[in-house]
Amino acid sequence: MNQQRSMLDAVLDTIVRVRHRGNVPNTGSIEDDCADLLRLGADAGKRVAKSILARYAALSDDEKVIFFRFLADSLDIDPQNLADLADAYDEERSPTNLKLLQAAGEPQRQELLRRINAVPGVTNDIVTMREDLLRFAREEPDLKRVDLDFAHLFASWFNRGFLELQRISWDSSASVLAKIIAYEAVHEINGWSDLRSRIQPSDRRCYAFFHPAMPGEPLVFTELALVRGVPKSVQDVLDEEREEQSAEEADTAVFYSISNCQKGLHGVSFGNLLIKQVVADLGRELPNLKVFVTLSPLPGFGKWLEQDDQLEAEPEAIINQAAHYLVEQKDDRGRPVDPVARFHLANGAQVHAIHAKADISPNGEQQSKGVMVNYLYDLDQVEANQETFASNGHVETSKAVRALVTTYKKTLI
């Protein structure tokens, strides 16, 4: 299909180029184009939609901010009109009234983005546009009004039902692998040789989600080690001296890294689904795998010790303290304060084990005080855990971890 798309694109590009080269001066602005596209509709406006993207790509940062302000202000909801239509619908709940109301309740910029996205192959450009927007919105929070529309559309476009799981291996295309190297956010990949050591051995796996409208662009990926027994440190997992073993001999799969790839898809979460789908697939492919755990940092632990003026526990007792932090420290919505814990617990995992001296890298020492956590994904439990956690924030733990919490409490007495 990409070929067909590019053929049509080539035709359209030629048309655009010819016009722009023609004697009619290209005097319009990107804002004019936006007005044209809203007037013409997605199909008749395809040329204009491409022009908007081309113009956008040529803007400076300052000009982009002006453009986003235009989207924020000129293509906004008209609240007066909306209020009137809401009243009308309140009076008579007719389809016609609802149609008018819904149209008025959606900023025009949302339809604009939808029409731009009707051009085949440009979804990635729109994702990149939002990446810019998020950057600007940190300085100018009012632009978040525009981001609401990007986020709303992306929730539909990147609906999980549309995602495709692919295994990333040494047989994957170099163009995808180059992106994996670039996007790895947890344990940096140092070039092709390091990458190869993570995806080619029989006891290593990597999986990513892709979206059909962004071929060759991983959205999120996770790296796994297949091992015997639950590992107690990331050093064990990444040990290059280890003896490679066959996948069939492993009994445990360890997710030791998960990375989002697209800044422009911030807030559209895929990682949770990725882990569970990999658990389901791997469990079927390799029936010998009985245990699926993560090996995760406890990134808020260091800060908590510091902020709350906690006395850092003695080395031999630090896992008790970490267990207490992880299980008992809640935010004002009653959920664990640790963000990684929140992610996995909301995802249906339980706290399986806590290890000291498990990540002795400077970063690991600083953020997590060297502590790492195994979150267990048991597909028989994951739905129930997830519903319980969503309902009341209960932290599901193994007996061993509960014992750590109890021990910690005793030390406080």
Next chain:
Amino acid sequence: MNQQRSMLDAVLDTIVRVRHRGNVPNTGSIEDDCADLLRLGADAGKRVAKSILARYAALSDDEKVIFFRFLADSLDIDPQNLADLADAYDEERSPTNLKLLQAAGEPQRQELLRRINAVPGVTNDIVTMREDLLRFAREEPDLKRVDLDFAHLFASWFNRGFLELQRISWDSSASVLAKIIAYEAVHEINGWSDLRSRIQPSDRRCYAFFHPAMPGEPLVFTELALVRGVPKSVQDVLDEEREEQSAEEADTAVFYSISNCQKGLHGVSFGNLLIKQVVADLGRELPNLKVFVTLSPLPGFGKWLEQDDQLEAEPEAIINQAAHYLVEQKDDRGRPVDPVARFHLANGAQVHAIHAKADISPNGEQQSKGVMVNYLYDLDQVEANQETFASNGHVETSKAVRALVTTYKKTLI
């Protein structure tokens, strides 16, 4: 991916089944499930989402209507609240206010459908659900309020940028071909042998759009003949006695049939894009093809003659009258009254030629008085035509067709 999906599904199905078989009586209703799904979110609610679809599939028509009424009334917008939030946003245009406003401006049923669609592989079920809804809404127009949300979501999910063009040939899968046989709406296909005669010869083509979330389900397809010279009747095109020629020798491609496949996607139009993409691709694959035309009915002609008490022209003059009808008869929005004409003209085509005795089937005689029309797709003109038509409804024609209109006018004097 289907395999992976089905694996995860299998796991989830087992969970569902196990629970339902368990000692907790499954007393809830589909409405309870909807409330649960809105409470739990897409991920934690996946089991519930599947339960909704399973329950829906088991409903009778009467029960379905009750369910749609529930969506219409209980999961509607709260207009009072919306009006208040609109006022608040009018006062202070903050992101927070806008977020609240937009949430309130969208009926809850829309988010409900989005969460159901998060289950991999169920998009087709939701399309079928809408097919039911459209049927019920003919009797009970108030249900159109629910359809607004289906239509709104489908516009994002089936955004044209996500569609994939595929050639349908004798090498296509039997499961797809069986659907082509079933869905052909213009010139019925009588079994596998007839189908083969339309897709296997070197001077015949068929193309369809697919969506990645509905693999194996054509959305719309078109059938073409590759010929020498623009054909004057559908009998010529479908003549089984014709001598098959190589695609390389043809100079003209004739679109003689285009069929939508999914009733549930009513109003989400793809046919226009399909024709133009096929023109672009075929023109590149077979540079010898110089002319791309349709061979289309004029389905409103018969009715117009009847309704307007027009005197049907003498056989030799009927194409003049047809030209007049096609070019000059406009609706109150200034567009041609003939629906097929509107479709192709809005799509950027021009009226190229008009033929009498071109479809001598009973249906052709009755609806179109035997007349057929060639609409010409010239990619160099199509954008300009489209913009012009969108702006002012101007009907672009060939000289020959203009001459017919002129002749007709003279006969009136």
Next chain:
Amino acid sequence: MNQQRSMLDAVLDTIVRVRHRGNVPNTGSIEDDCADLLRLGADAGKRVAKSILARYAALSDDEKVIFFRFLADSLDIDPQNLADLADAYDEERSPTNLKLLQAAGEPQRQELLRRINAVPGVTNDIVTMREDLLRFAREEPDLKRVDLDFAHLFASWFNRGFLELQRISWDSSASVLAKIIAYEAVHEINGWSDLRSRIQPSDRRCYAFFHPAMPGEPLVFTELALVRGVPKSVQDVLDEEREEQSAEEADTAVFYSISNCQKGLHGVSFGNLLIKQVVADLGRELPNLKVFVTLSPLPGFGKWLEQDDQLEAEPEAIINQAAHYLVEQKDDRGRPVDPVARFHLANGAQVHAIHAKADISPNGEQQSKGVMVNYLYDLDQVEANQETFASNGHVETSKAVRALVTTYKKTLI
């Protein structure tokens, strides 16, 4: 690749056509072409190779026979020369002498066929050529000398290591399925609807071997039913009224049909490998499958009864007699006389069960007296069985079948 091939072919075809249309009269014969190709080599002779195939396709049967006689006589081994070179090699076993000897030991027609096959995409034509040859050789056995070379080359070209197993399903291409309908040799397929009932239900499977040089051309295929318990008759298996069950619930896979597709590949056997590969793959895909059996005719039984003036046993005793025939009746090489038995036993299966009234079709009654046999494929035993059978013709049986043989012996006393 087909595309690339066809491009090159198109170029070559044009060249050929241009020459043939040119002013040099195309006066040569197919025999001249053969001489040219042997002189020019495969690469320089590609045009000539295509010419040979084109000329061959235009020959009448009588002319084809003349052509094969030419291959037999003019492109034969020179035995005098060969004897001399054998003596020379006997005297001095040098590489040079061996090279000359081997060249002389191979009829020139073998190299000719190899050079024709260097044209991409023509392997199928050469297979068809042999199909002709086998037909002529029935009348004119001397042509079998030519067939020795076809068979020798095919053994290399169709080396099992090159074969590809594909599942045939309702998602397979119509062009392949049309061939499955045409080639089914055991239980005729009556059109597309019957075909669908054999490949689409979840408890039905079909697999075929393909060769990379003959894409879309099945070489051999087998049809399976997934059932609970070993079936006792083909009527049970093909019962259209049966309740379809999920593949996961079956415990037994029954091979009820296996058909060779290419007459021109006679003697190049694939069926044995096909069954074992399907057993290995299915056993892995569906671990619930514990038993893999065939449901096979006993096609020599009827004839044996007749020829040997055996008294046909009473209905209740016929399976004893059939067991005796199957297990005890040997040919002069010490192997079972029944050809189907020989096939499966040589392939490593064992005789598992024998059923009366198991195929009540006229053909089944006549050839097999209604008897059918389950041959069991137990991958843990198949290698050992195969080696034993290859060594001494021992017929491996289940206890139950051995009991039948014993019972039969007692009746003779």
Next chain:
Amino acid sequence: MNQQRSMLDAVLDTIVRVRHRGNVPNTGSIEDDCADLLRLGADAGKRVAKSILARYAALSDDEKVIFFRFLADSLDIDPQNLADLADAYDEERSPTNLKLLQAAGEPQRQELLRRINAVPGVTNDIVTMREDLLRFAREEPDLKRVDLDFAHLFASWFNRGFLELQRISWDSSASVLAKIIAYEAVHEINGWSDLRSRIQPSDRRCYAFFHPAMPGEPLVFTELALVRGVPKSVQDVLDEEREEQSAEEADTAVFYSISNCQKGLHGVSFGNLLIKQVVADLGRELPNLKVFVTLSPLPGFGKWLEQDDQLEAEPEAIINQAAHYLVEQKDDRGRPVDPVARFHLANGAQVHAIHAKADISPNGEQQSKGVMVNYLYDLDQVEANQETFASNGHVETSKAVRALVTTYKKTLI
């Protein structure tokens, strides 16, 4: 298919392992295995065939030589027997006699190799086995007798009709690209970044032949530059500072490197076919390409100057001398002495241009005195050239090159 193969393999491996672990001591030798395989046949002998490969892989070089001597001597032709059978066939040319004769005319090791190759996925191992053999045969020429059989089988197995052309791009798999880096023989590739610069830009191409039985293993590949005008030096072509241009703007394709990948396929030439197929395909994909040339070294030129005590020409006259060497210097079979020239001329190319200072690398200066040659591939001429060259060794040249030769002759007077 690979999956299916590996499943079957897994089963077989288990069987082998279980037996070898069993209490029967594994006392046999690789020679015993060979005897067993010849006795059992390909199918029953699959386990043994795998054992042979496993044993071979564990042999030291000295032991491998002993094994190849065993193949040479114990599995050789029996020339006495062959001579007798040749006499018998001379007397009576019956199929039976021919069959016996042909069987006797083929060393048993040939059938042995064929049976080993019946194991799916081992062709690559057999190719590697021959790579060893070729190495040993340099020391011990008598082993060339064994190589004759490898070469003979490979000619059938790697028949050109079975080859698949694939474009190598940045979207190709990393595993294939790593091999391209390793195998490049003409202009070394310095890591992934250098590779990327040769395959990702729009004016660069790379193509390779693959064989279906060796997936992921390129057999031969060629690198091209798409340029405007025929380039005069390799420096121009490889200039990293050049402005990348679109493929559509180029008028000339330059083959600047061609590398064989498999030492074990020595003598089974693919490179000639590769160039012509790429010319045919590219010419169709990019109709703007009018000229297809190589940029080739003249590797025998330096040596010729030296050996023949030729006086090296003055810089300004060196291309005249090179033209003379290339066109006029023939070996005793009447063909050009330069090996690269022989390759391209036998392949149907003509000598298009000769350039001085065209490869200023040390290697280029030493072997070719800095001279490079453009060989022109004109598909309209290539067949005729090829036939002529095969017939009489005539060197087809452009006028410009003929002029250089004439100028050179004058300087000699």
